[in-house]
Amino acid sequence: MASKEDIQIEEAFAQKRMSAGTFMRLLSYMRPYRRRIVLNLIFTVLATASQLLGPKFIQIGIDRYLTNFTTMQVAMTGILVISAIYLVNLLANWGLSAAQVKSAIAIGHGAMNDLRDAVFQHIQRLSLNYFDKTHQGRIINRADTDIESLDRIMTWGASQMLSSALTLVGVVVLMVQYDWRLCLAVSVVLGPIWIATRMFQVYGMRAYRLVREQSSRITASIAESIAGVRVVQAFAREETNLANFQKVQDVYFDRFIASARIFHTYMPFIGLLSGVGTAIILGYGGSLALRNEITVGELAAFILYLGMFFGPIQTMGDLYNSLLSTAASAERIFGLLDTEPQVKDRAGAEPMAAIRGHVVFESVWFRYDTTPENQWVLRDVSFEAKPGETVALVGATGSGKTSIISLIMRFYEPQRGGITIDGTDLLSATVESLHRQVGIVTQENFLFTGTVMENLKFGRPEASDDDVVEAAKTLGTHEMIMRFMEGYQTKVSERGGNFSAGERQLLTFTRAMVARPRILILDEATSAVDTQTERTIQHALEQLFAWRTCFVVAHRLSTVRNAHCIFVLSQGEIIERGTHDELLAKGGHYAKLHAEFVRE
């Protein structure tokens, strides 16, 4: 099993060659912005050209007016004119660069946001089978880090590639124009720059991955010592833990230094290459100048142009790297977008009419995608729940209780057999119309950030505050809510972390009540509530059970005692059914469970 952090590192460092299909598909997300892209590229070309012209003006200034001039007057006017031209060029560059950056970000983030939207929408359509077999962290990454990692290519890819290529070509052309021999001599440094840059990127990335992995271990150590601080202190482990933490830090230190060493070899090496280039210009160029084959200004321009070699090569190497990780991200994103939801409305599906609550299972066979071959989670399950009845499902972990409930919710569809509600086959109804009428409370007790009130209205946003308070009063949770710092307006932090498990559970009960479901399902809903509180809400729950069909899954047999019918499940089959008293009298599996329960 991998932690969330492991997955993030694994995915962040994955690289792939980009296939033509992936590339075209990414490109299709840029289509809506094509006009702006053309404009952006025009800005880029112009900005690059103005950049390239700078040294040229200096060369002209030196050669025409500073070293050789006919009269002082001509030279003075000339240097003024060339400086003025330089200034205009600078102005143009300023405007163009700012406009270029603005438009690039608008395009890139626009397209990324469109893609993020598509991913988010698709996630809403996917069925639970996808969420069962895919680690939560991975799904979150698709809509989050994977999209982020497209930034470099989608925002800057085209313009940076164009400007780097133009700069390199432009520099070479201008150099050749001055003197092809010197250009050839200087270009000697290009090869080593390219090789060094690639090596730096490949090895640097590898070393950096090791650093990241270790840094995630540091985070994990700290997180654990905070989460387990009570145990740490109870066992007086502080000294040992600090020593262990230092060991984790030592590994991090070594890895960091190793990774930094790569960088600190590369940077001085590039500095050395640039020095060698300049030395070539001074030496070889100087001797050419001695023979009057090139001018002083041209010599200066050469040195200035040499400085423009390094940026584009590094940028292009970077882009290549980004392209590789973008390809990996993009394929993962498209993989998600291409996943078909398992449960979806059939052609001609109609919304379910107001449910009365007559639920029938007819020889239902079911297995999950993750279930091993030749095994069934439910085998030939048949039963009937009449409107208003309370049905309890009892059995060991893995006996199939939750699966029955998931099928009623149509989170999954059975492989064989059929399920009807009020005589309507579930497959011929729309999923949404079913979910609107069936309420469920699980032990997961998940809350969203926002206020308590917003959470309670989750299932029925049109409910008034009074409706909510009334539901809470019926259930007996109103007093608890009023004890919170700001009552119904208390903020819920991520996953409801600021409430105890019991409080969260009671809030999810209330949430289900507010939604006024026609069928109510409680899946181990009371296991996080202490026995005393359970007793308090038991009465309220019974009232709610009275006029809707309810399904209850519970470990504690005290909660199922009053059900109209109890189904005892074992290995996917209903092995006993009847009321509490009937089953006790029968002296079977249920009676045994009950005896064990009472003994405690």
Next chain:
Amino acid sequence: MAEGVSTTPRFKTRNLFGVLPFLWRYPRAIALTVGILLVIISIELTLPQIIGWAVSDLRLHLRGESVFDPRLYVVIFLSLVLIRAGLGFLLGPIRNKLIQTALGDIRAAIYDSLQRLAFSYHDKTNSGELISRSTADVFRLQDFFFACLLLSFDIVVSLIAIIWLIWVASPVLAMITVATAAPTIGLIAFYASKLRPQWRLVHDQHGAMTTVIQENIAGVRVVKAFAKEHAQVEKFREKKQVFLDTLLRTVNYWAARVPFAQFIFGLSMPLILWVGGRQVIQGKLEIGALTSVVFYIMTVGHRVGMVGQFTNILQNASASAERILEIIREPRTLRSGKRPLPKGAGAVEFEHVGFHYSGPRASLTDVSFRAEPGQTIAIVGPTGSGKTTLVNLIPRFYDAMVGRVLIDGADARELNLTELRRAVGVIFQESFLFSTTVAENIAYGKPGATREDIARCARAAQAHEFISELEHGYDTVIGERGVSLSGGQRQRIAIARAFLMNPRILILDDATASVDPATEHLIQTAMRRLCEGRTTFVIAQRFSTVHHADQILVLKEGRIVERGTHKELIRQSGFYREVFEQQIRK
């Protein structure tokens, strides 16, 4: 993640000075780093000079006034470049080791502070926040130390030296440089601090959007069960749009100002070309000197660009340093006493003990009782009556505010804390295990324990059987990166862990609430064995567990309202009997 607008903390130099001592500890490495850096800067500033001399020399040669030998310049230039590369290669590891050592010290200080701070501190702090302080905030200090040691010298020394070098060549040109560089530096620093809260906002909006995504996926069953897919898309779109708008607004703000600031400095080039050119034409300035000035201007431009980065680093670091120092400087309210734990068999006495939390939680008022060695004391009462609070005072997770807690006759506050805590075993309501091997978890309180001892305790805790069935037995790694165990299994490991400590006093917080009946039976057996011969405190909601207690304390709103054995309490028609009858009736 924070939703909505977060405020940018104010910049305080005090905070930065607070973390610098972690760096000052290594004066030799600092001196070495700065020394090498200064040599590198000097070489960097000499290089344009050499190009200038070469150009001047060449020009004189062309005029026939001297002889130009390029070889000399090439040799000097190349050797300087080589030395620079060598020094750069040397400097990298030196300064990285220095900075990383300092950061490691800071992390260790935070770690140690966190694990020693009292429960009362951890009750009120958010663990996610603490983790981010010890990771992300420390990481930001890396930039700060880098800025202190290198950027600041690089910017300040280079700028001063270059302006002086240009001044020597031509004072007018030096003035042009200052006149263009100064406003640019000012503006860039100004915009950087203006932009910071805006970027923070962008970051927060991004966080808000990500939170929607994360919650949507984590809560997918709820979303589907309530058919809320469309509402979720709406919510997401709203956040997404806010993020994009804020981002673009910030970029536009940037684009309208920062390039302009850079443009002001850019003016120096045409101005120098013009003014310097005139001086060359008039013969007041060597062409070579003008060439080197041009190269210097490019060097200045580079440093000016770093000012924005520098400002950001300082501001970020100020906020991070503040958050880090808060943890390191948090006063330790619980201090160890000096007295060694007296010999004894575990007598515990509470004398008029009073305690209350800072928040609205269960408090204790005037609690007095005495537990004789080997006795089992059951503590019962409704949720929030103070049961857990009471037992937490025994190993000094909190200190009694009124009265005294005596362990074998000695005031707990005077005792050596480590010895005290090792003598008190606690089974918490939720059994927290560490993500390491099963064996190491059992030996948590006694890292040197032999495998035989570990297995013996696991057997006693009814855990040996399932541990042996795990793929790697006792060496199986559990937790997020390893095998996940059921609640009942975790609990039995926690019991084995307490067994190995062989404590004289034992605390059992009602731990069997959410385990299925079959496992509960195993756990009960293990617990019973663990209690033998130890003074035991049991918090329980089930009456089966309190039947055999030597003494039952009934708590209500922080006070002991009834006490006695089960039989005695049943005879009285009090609170205990009332609750007991309720449970029987079921």
